[in-house]
Amino acid sequence: MLEPARSESLSRDALRLSGVDKLYDGRHAVQALSGIDLRVPEGQFAAILGPSGCGKSTLLNIVAGFEHATRGEVEVFGEPVHAPAPDRAVVFQEPALFPWLTVWKNVVFSAELRGMPKSSYVDLAREYIATVGLSGFERHLPDQLSGGMKQRVGIARALLMEPRVLLMDEPFGALDAQTRLQMQELLLSVWEEQLKTIIFITHDIDEAILLADIVYVMSARPGRLSFRLPIDLPRPRAVDLVTDEAFNALRRQIFSEIRGHD
Amino acid sequence: MAGSGETAVVPITKPAIAAGGAVSRGAVAPDEAGAGQVPRGVSMSGAERLSRNRFWPAVPQAVVVPLCLLLLWQFVGALDVIPAGVLPPPTRVVEGWWTWAFGNVGLGLNSYSGTWFGNLLFSSQRVLEGYALAIALAVPLGVMIGWNRLVARMVDPTIQGLRPVPITAWLPFSIAIFGIRDFGAVFLIALGAFYPIVVNSAHGARDVNRNLIRAARMMGATPRQLLFRVVFPSALPAIFTGLRLGLGVSWTAVIVSEMVAVKSGLGYVLWDAYYVGRMDIVMADMVSIGMMGFLTDRILLLIESRALAWKQRSGS
Numbered sequence: 001m002l003e004p005a006r007s008e009s010l011s012r013d014a015l016r017l018s019g020v021d022k023l024y025d026g027r028h029a030v031q032a033l034s035g036i037d038l039r040v041p042e043g044q045f046a047a048i049l050g051p052s053g054c055g056k057s058t059l060l061n062i063v064a065g066f067e068h069a070t071r072g073e074v075e076v077f078g079e080p081v082h083a084p085a086p087d088r089a090v091v092f093q094e095p096a097l098f099p100w101l102t103v104w105k106n107v108v109f110s111a112e113l114r115g116m117p118k119s120s121y122v123d124l125a126r127e128y129i130a131t132v133g134l135s136g137f138e139r140h141l142p143d144q145l146s147g148g149m150k151q152r153v154g155i156a157r158a159l160l161m162e163p164r165v166l167l168m169d170e171p172f173g174a175l176d177a178q179t180r181l182q183m184q185e186l187l188l189s190v191w192e193e194q195l196k197t198i199i200f201i202t203h204d205i206d207e208a209i210l211l212a213d214i215v216y217v218m219s220a221r222p223g224r225l226s227f228r229l230p231i232d233l234p235r236p237r238a239v240d241l242v243t244d245e246a247f248n249a250l251r252r253q254i255f256s257e258i259r260g261h262d
Numbered sequence: 263m264a265g266s267g268e269t270a271v272v273p274i275t276k277p278a279i280a281a282g283g284a285v286s287r288g289a290v291a292p293d294e295a296g297a298g299q300v301p302r303g304v305s306m307s308g309a310e311r312l313s314r315n316r317f318w319p320a321v322p323q324a325v326v327v328p329l330c331l332l333l334l335w336q337f338v339g340a341l342d343v344i345p346a347g348v349l350p351p352p353t354r355v356v357e358g359w360w361t362w363a364f365g366n367v368g369l370g371l372n373s374y375s376g377t378w379f380g381n382l383l384f385s386s387q388r389v390l391e392g393y394a395l396a397i398a399l400a401v402p403l404g405v406m407i408g409w410n411r412l413v414a415r416m417v418d419p420t421i422q423g424l425r426p427v428p429i430t431a432w433l434p435f436s437i438a439i440f441g442i443r444d445f446g447a448v449f450l451i452a453l454g455a456f457y458p459i460v461v462n463s464a465h466g467a468r469d470v471n472r473n474l475i476r477a478a479r480m481m482g483a484t485p486r487q488l489l490f491r492v493v494f495p496s497a498l499p500a501i502f503t504g505l506r507l508g509l510g511v512s513w514t515a516v517i518v519s520e521m522v523a524v525k526s527g528l529g530y531v532l533w534d535a536y537y538v539g540r541m542d543i544v545m546a547d548m549v550s551i552g553m554m555g556f557l558t559d560r561i562l563l564l565i566e567s568r569a570l571a572w573k574q575r576s577g578s
Contacts, residue, residue, distance in 0.1 A: 066476050084479040096473035100495045100572040110481035113491075141572050161481060 012077070014165050014197035015040040015063065020072030022058055022223075032058045034222035036072065040165075040199060045191055047200045047212035048225075049254070055223025056201045060169050063199060064090050076165055086110055089163035093170040095150040097142040103129070103153050104138040110161045121160065128156040131190060148179035155190070166198045172207065181239045184210060192236050206242055209233070209250050217257055227257045350542040355549075358542030374531065374543055382550060385516050385527040388444065389558070392451025393512045400456045400508070401501060404463025409493050414464070421460060429454040429515050437523050447519035447527070454515040455508035462507070466500025467493050499573060502566045509562055513555045528554075 015038065022033035032055040040046045050056045061067040062074055065084040074081040076088060084090075097106045105112075107129060111121040129135055132152035142150055151171055158166055172180045184207060191198060191211075202208050208215045209231055217227040233246060241247050332352050338344060339351025346354065365375030406413045407421075429450050440446040470493050478492045520529025528551055535543035567574065 064476075064480060066479075084476065086480065086482040088480065090476070090480045092473050092477065094473055096471070096477040098474060098477075098492070098495070100498075109478075109491075113478075113481055113483050113487055157481075 012042050013039050013075075014042040014044070014077060015199065016073070016075045016078075017059075017063070018073045020059075020062065020069045020074060022055065022062065022067070023070045031222035033062075033069075034224050036223075036225055038216065038225060040197060042077075042197055043195045045198045045200065045211060045213045047202055047208035047215045048218055049202055049205060049208040049215050050218030050223070051220055052203055054218045054220035056203075056218050057169055058223065059218075060090075060167050060199060060201050063165075064088055064167050086114075086161050087164045089158035089161045089166050091151070091154045091158050091166070091168040091171045093173050095142070095147075095154040097150055097153055097157075099142050102139050102141060103134060103145070106142065106153055107156045107160055109157065125156075125160055128159045131159070132156045132186060146179070147175050148183055151175065151183060152186070155187070159190070159194075164197065166196050168198060168200045170201050170203065173203070180207070185239055187211060188237055205251055205254050209247060209254070210237060210239065210241060215254065217254060227254075229253060229257075347539060348541060350545065355542045355545045358540070359546035359549075362543060362546060374535065374540070377531070378546075378550070381526060381528050381531050382554065385520065385529065385551075386554065388447045388520075388524075388527065389451060389512045389516050389554075392448040392515065393455050393509060395448065395452040396455035396459055396508055396512070397505065399452070400459035400504070401463050404460040404501070404504070405467040405489070405494060405497055407460070408464040408467025408469075408497065409489060418464070421457070425457050425461075429511075430518055433519065433522055436519070440523075442523055442525060444524065446523040447516055450519040450523075451512045451515040454511040458507035458511060459501070459504040462504025463497060463501045466497030466504075469500070470496040499570055502562075502570065505566075506559060506562055509558055510555065513551065513558075517551060 017036050017038040020033055020036040020038075021031070024030040024032055036059060038046075048056050048059065058067060062069050063076070063081065065081050065088065081088075098109065101109065104125070108121060108125050111125070126135075129138060132155050134149065134152050134156065137145065137149065142153065145153070154171065172183045175183060188211060200208070200211060212231055215229045215231060216225045217229070218224065219226040229250065231250060233241060233244075233250075335349075336351045336353065339346060339349060339354075350358070359378070361372060361376075362374045363376070363378040365372065367376035403417065407418050408414070432450060432453060436446045436449050440449060474492055474496065475488065478488055483491065516527065517529035517532065520527035521533040524530060528547055532544060532547045532551075535541070535547065
């Protein structure tokens with residue numbers, strides 16, 4: 001039923017970056033990204049792994065449309081990216097929920113923006129809130145929730161947008177280890193059910209291997225994709241995979257690659 | 263995370279902001295840890311319970327100093343060091359106030375008799391009008407300044423340039439233009455309240471968390487939706503800070519302008535009573551002004567706590 005490493009050539013590209021550079025002007029001009037080429041086929045879970053400050057968030061922001069590439073092309077399903085749009089949902093590291101809105105209102109925000117009739121999204125919103133395990137918390141405010149719960153709201157909100165690509169910017173980076181494991185399992189089960197295209201930014205090697213179909217390792221100054229590693233671990237996966245020998249082999253491979261570049 | 267139900271409301275201290283100064287935000291955050299630390303089942307003392315009420319600060323402690331001042335004032339009056347005509351003791355002030363408030367109008371030599379309520383209404387109405395005008399102009403303009411760089415570049419320098427001119431300096435201008443009429447006072451109140459409201463609104467709109475803007479944009483928000491659904495609610499706490507400062511300025515402005523530019527209201531009576539040597543009325547008038555300022559601030563605080571209910575709930 002689930003094909004772990006789907007053949008890239010057969011499916012169509014959800015995301016294509018070619019020759020993307022990003023320069024920040026100013027007194028200390030910084031080349032954040034240099035010559036990024038990236039193809040993510042539809043339905044793939046791609047992790048971009050790199051140390052902090054390597055430009056991986058910049059890369060995500062460019063795909064999201066928050067920032068613009070200095071050079072190069074960015075296409076989502078063949079269409080050039082100009083601005084943020086609901087076909088690319090973003091899950092932020094800091095959950096970026098509206099503190100004056102309840103969990104429910106935060107989740108259905110996008111539907112309300114679009115002026116959709118209530119009946120068209122209420123059931124789906126309930127379902128996604130249940131998926132992320134927040135049933136019963138609909139009337140809570142974000143600041144009454146723990147960090148992990150806030151991030152669950154962020155995921156439910158992104159899912160309700162029914163995006164074609166899900167962009168996740170170190171979504172579990174600020175969580176404690178135990179909560180992070182729970183969230184990773186949640187994401188695995190959501191992804192394995194929906195098979196959405198996901199670009200997942202992380203600095204955590206284990207997280208990248210555990211979740212992704214393919215891991216791109218990024219090096220810093222200037223940020224470039226230095227290495228790609230398909231993850232052929234069988235799915236469905238669970239967090240105890242981390243102790244697996246195959247997992248450790250992949251981890252060693254990434255480690256040696258990172259050392260080689262530093 | 264503690265549920266909202268079991269934790270008590272913690273009084274929120276507002277950041278102190280000078281009308282002209284920078285706004286220090288973040289100080290609004292209530293003590294997070296404190297709320298949960300009262301052991302359950304342990305009863306609190308009366309004072310503690312009172313101090314938890316944001317609207318009526320702990321009454322027993324609060325009245326000690328005013329009572330001492332009143333006693334001192336009465337005592338000094340009884341000593342006859344300062345003539346009672348200059349500093350009437352509290353008892354005489356209360357007497358004068360009583361006649362001012364409840365005496366018959368238009369009879370006898372006491373021209374103030376029975377006019378207190380009317381004058382209070384005159385002043386309140388002017389404050390209300392001027393303040394409403396200030397809000398209607400300053401909130402939208404402030405939010406636009408904070409939100410739109412072009413508006414900021416075009417309008418902000420003018421506002422910053424005019425702001426150092428105190429409202430008292432506008433008095434002759436106001437009288438020359440509007441004459442000795444109601445609108446002169448309303449103009450000054452609106453002008454005085456305008457500055458703190460516009461500055462704080464702009465600050466609030468400028469300080470919106472960038473990720474909230476991004477979140478709304480990726481969900482497809484139009485610029486208009488962004489303004490009304492994200493920027494405005496984000497700025498609301500700062501806007502309320504401006505509203506409270508503006509209200510204070512409004513009461514100052516109404517008194518000043520009534521002293522000079524209008525022939526009614528608490529400010530007019532204040533100056534008039536001083537001229538005819540009725541210091542008891544002067545003192546009673548001062549207390550009346552203070553009461554009105556306090557009362558209107560409490561009302562505003564009540565509105566704020568409704569509008570920003572999410573802030574208090576999330577604080578616990």
